[in-house]
Amino acid sequence: MNRKRIIFIAITLLIVITLALIVVRLNFITQTDKDITIGMIDGSVSKNYDNVIMNTNNKSDYISHGDHMIDFANICNSKNKIYYFDASINGEISTESIIEGLEWMIENSVSKVNLSLSSKIYSEQLNQWINDHKDDIEIYASYNNNINSYDYPAMYSNVVASGKKSTIKFKDIDYSYASSNIIYIGTGVKLYEGNSYLSVLTLIRKSTK
Structure with missing residues (x-):
């Protein structure tokens, strides 16, 4: 085998391995079309949505x-009914407004709610509320993936948190992903x-299973 052929094979293998590593580290999704009801608590959004209360x-x-979260949820599943609570007051989101939003979700029979919020401040009030209502509502949040940082509400024991695989200590109920990059194919x-x-x-x- 001549030298040029060996170099060609080596380069080809390198490209294949690189592409394989990229694929492994990406999360590929396609759209589902199941009737589900979910909740979101975030800041103000810029427009009205046909499927959002x-x-x-x-x-x-x-x-x-919040707009990005709604748009992404609708990309993931085409038949969402979304209850959305704007928890911002003068541009700020407080523990009290989050709890008010969670109580609003329960009043509207919403059992799964996303909190795409992150704070380094632990709130005993919010953690206790979540623990007291763990049988009424399931809360989802995301880690920021900063090593050795405080990250709430993701770190609360009864919050289902998601993040990319890292040195973060995931709880048993959490979901770890190879990457925070998601590719939609539709x-x-x-x-x-x-x-x-x-x-x-x-x-x-979890809602479309």
């Missing part, structure tokens, strides 16, 4: 984090990046 008519002046191909999307993905997958 909101607690307020307040709107953001720009496309927000009428087109779209890339979503970020742990917030992992939390929504876990919620949708």
